[in-house]
Amino acid sequence: MMDMETKFAGLLRDRNLKATPKRLELLSVVANYHTAIPYSELQKELHHFDRVTLYRTINALLDSGIIHKASVSSDEVYYAMCKEYCTSECHNHKHVHFKCLECLEVSCVDVTNPIQIQIPNTIVKQVEIEVSGVCSKCI
Ligand SMILES: [Zn+2]
Numbered sequence: 354m355m356d357m358e359t360k361f362a363g364l365l366r367d368r369n370l371k372a373t374p375k376r377l378e379l380l381s382v383v384a385n386y387h388t389a390i391p392y393s394e395l396q397k398e399l400h401h402f403d404r405v406t407l408y409r410t411i412n413a414l415l416d417s418g419i420i421h422k423a424s425v426s427s428d429e430v431y432y433a434m435c436k437e438y439c440t441s442e443c444h445n446h447k448h449v450h451f452k453c454l455e456c457l458e459v460s461c462v463d464v465t466n467p468i469q470i471q472i473p474n475t476i477v478k479q480v481e482i483e484v485s486g487v488c489s490k491c492i
Protein backbone atom coordinates (compact mmCIF):
# COMPACT_ATOMS: atom_id res chain seq x y z
CA MET A 354 0.00 0.00 0.00
CA MET A 355 1.24 3.44 -0.90
CA ASP A 356 1.77 5.49 2.20
CA MET A 357 -0.73 8.24 2.82
CA GLU A 358 1.70 11.09 2.64
CA THR A 359 2.97 10.05 -0.79
CA LYS A 360 -0.60 9.67 -1.97
CA PHE A 361 -1.66 13.09 -0.71
CA ALA A 362 1.47 14.76 -2.05
CA GLY A 363 0.62 13.31 -5.48
CA LEU A 364 -2.95 14.55 -5.18
CA LEU A 365 -1.73 18.07 -4.45
CA ARG A 366 0.86 18.06 -7.21
CA ASP A 367 -1.71 16.87 -9.75
CA ARG A 368 -3.69 20.01 -8.94
CA ASN A 369 -0.61 22.25 -9.09
CA LEU A 370 -0.54 22.80 -5.36
CA LYS A 371 2.63 22.55 -3.31
CA ALA A 372 2.59 19.66 -0.88
CA THR A 373 3.10 21.79 2.21
CA PRO A 374 3.16 20.10 5.63
CA LYS A 375 -0.05 21.94 6.62
CA ARG A 376 -1.98 20.74 3.57
CA LEU A 377 -0.74 17.19 4.08
CA GLU A 378 -1.74 17.27 7.71
CA LEU A 379 -5.21 18.61 7.01
CA LEU A 380 -5.74 15.99 4.31
CA SER A 381 -4.77 13.16 6.58
CA VAL A 382 -7.20 14.40 9.25
CA VAL A 383 -10.06 14.62 6.75
CA ALA A 384 -9.25 11.26 5.15
CA ASN A 385 -8.90 9.41 8.44
CA TYR A 386 -12.11 10.65 9.98
CA HIS A 387 -14.78 7.94 9.78
CA THR A 388 -17.44 10.23 8.28
CA ALA A 389 -17.45 13.76 6.90
CA ILE A 390 -15.62 15.85 9.47
CA PRO A 391 -17.38 18.76 11.17
CA TYR A 392 -15.48 22.04 11.16
CA SER A 393 -15.29 22.12 14.97
CA GLU A 394 -13.62 18.71 14.95
CA LEU A 395 -11.14 19.85 12.34
CA GLN A 396 -10.32 22.86 14.51
CA LYS A 397 -9.77 20.60 17.49
CA GLU A 398 -7.48 18.22 15.59
CA LEU A 399 -5.54 21.10 14.09
CA HIS A 400 -5.53 23.41 17.09
CA HIS A 401 -1.93 24.38 16.35
CA PHE A 402 -3.06 26.01 13.06
CA ASP A 403 -4.08 29.60 13.50
CA ARG A 404 -7.52 30.59 12.21
CA VAL A 405 -6.32 32.19 9.00
CA THR A 406 -4.03 29.31 8.13
CA LEU A 407 -6.81 26.80 8.70
CA TYR A 408 -9.19 28.84 6.56
CA ARG A 409 -6.67 29.22 3.73
CA THR A 410 -5.64 25.60 3.80
CA ILE A 411 -9.27 24.45 3.62
CA ASN A 412 -10.05 26.85 0.79
CA ALA A 413 -7.06 25.85 -1.31
CA LEU A 414 -8.18 22.23 -1.10
CA LEU A 415 -11.83 23.07 -1.75
CA ASP A 416 -10.95 25.13 -4.83
CA SER A 417 -8.79 22.43 -6.31
CA GLY A 418 -11.26 19.58 -6.07
CA ILE A 419 -9.54 17.64 -3.30
CA ILE A 420 -12.08 18.09 -0.53
CA HIS A 421 -15.69 19.25 -0.60
CA LYS A 422 -18.33 20.53 1.76
CA ALA A 423 -20.54 17.61 2.61
CA SER A 424 -23.40 19.47 4.20
CA VAL A 425 -24.55 22.96 3.60
CA SER A 426 -27.87 23.19 5.39
CA SER A 427 -26.75 22.48 8.94
CA ASP A 428 -25.29 24.94 11.43
CA GLU A 429 -21.94 23.33 11.03
CA VAL A 430 -19.96 22.81 7.84
CA TYR A 431 -18.73 19.28 7.18
CA TYR A 432 -15.84 18.35 4.92
CA ALA A 433 -15.09 15.15 3.06
CA MET A 434 -12.53 13.90 0.55
CA CYS A 435 -13.31 14.14 -3.15
CA LYS A 436 -12.91 11.29 -5.55
CA GLU A 437 -10.72 11.34 -8.62
CA TYR A 438 -13.44 12.80 -10.85
CA CYS A 439 -13.28 16.20 -9.15
CA THR A 440 -10.94 18.71 -10.71
CA SER A 441 -9.93 22.28 -10.06
CA GLU A 442 -12.52 23.35 -12.63
CA CYS A 443 -15.45 21.44 -11.30
CA HIS A 444 -16.56 19.23 -8.45
CA ASN A 445 -18.41 16.26 -9.76
CA HIS A 446 -19.97 14.16 -7.05
CA LYS A 447 -21.92 11.12 -7.97
CA HIS A 448 -23.05 10.61 -4.41
CA VAL A 449 -25.43 12.16 -1.93
CA HIS A 450 -24.85 13.46 1.56
CA PHE A 451 -26.71 11.68 4.27
CA LYS A 452 -27.19 13.37 7.59
CA CYS A 453 -28.35 11.37 10.58
CA LEU A 454 -30.83 13.38 12.62
CA GLU A 455 -29.89 11.46 15.78
CA CYS A 456 -26.08 11.44 15.90
CA LEU A 457 -25.69 14.34 13.44
CA GLU A 458 -23.06 12.48 11.47
CA VAL A 459 -22.81 13.33 7.81
CA SER A 460 -21.49 10.84 5.30
CA CYS A 461 -20.96 10.61 1.58
CA VAL A 462 -23.01 7.71 0.27
CA ASP A 463 -23.17 6.19 -3.16
CA VAL A 464 -26.64 5.77 -4.52
CA THR A 465 -27.84 2.66 -6.29
CA ASN A 466 -29.41 4.51 -9.16
CA PRO A 467 -27.41 7.23 -10.92
CA ILE A 468 -28.58 10.76 -10.31
CA GLN A 469 -29.58 12.40 -13.53
CA ILE A 470 -31.22 15.75 -13.61
CA GLN A 471 -32.00 17.54 -16.80
CA ILE A 472 -33.20 21.08 -17.06
CA PRO A 473 -34.34 22.25 -20.50
CA ASN A 474 -31.95 24.61 -22.27
CA THR A 475 -29.24 24.38 -19.67
CA ILE A 476 -26.13 22.36 -19.04
CA VAL A 477 -26.20 20.79 -15.60
CA LYS A 478 -22.69 20.42 -14.22
CA GLN A 479 -23.14 19.82 -10.57
CA VAL A 480 -25.92 18.40 -8.45
CA GLU A 481 -25.90 18.60 -4.67
CA ILE A 482 -28.30 16.35 -2.87
CA GLU A 483 -28.67 16.22 0.85
CA VAL A 484 -30.70 13.50 2.46
CA SER A 485 -31.51 13.25 6.14
CA GLY A 486 -32.83 10.41 8.21
CA VAL A 487 -31.65 7.92 10.79
CA CYS A 488 -28.40 6.04 10.18
CA SER A 489 -27.93 2.29 10.65
CA LYS A 490 -26.21 2.81 14.02
CA CYS A 491 -29.10 4.88 15.42
CA ILE A 492 -32.07 2.83 14.22
ZN1 LIG B 1 -15.35 17.28 -5.13
Ligand SMILES: [Zn+2]
Nearest residue numbers: 453456488491
Ligand atom coordinates in the same frame (compact mmCIF):
# COMPACT_ATOMS: atom_id res chain seq x y z
ZN1 LIG C 1 -26.83 8.16 13.53
Ligand SMILES: [Zn+2]
Nearest residue numbers: 423433446461
Ligand atom coordinates in the same frame (compact mmCIF):
# COMPACT_ATOMS: atom_id res chain seq x y z
ZN1 LIG D 1 -19.45 13.91 -0.35
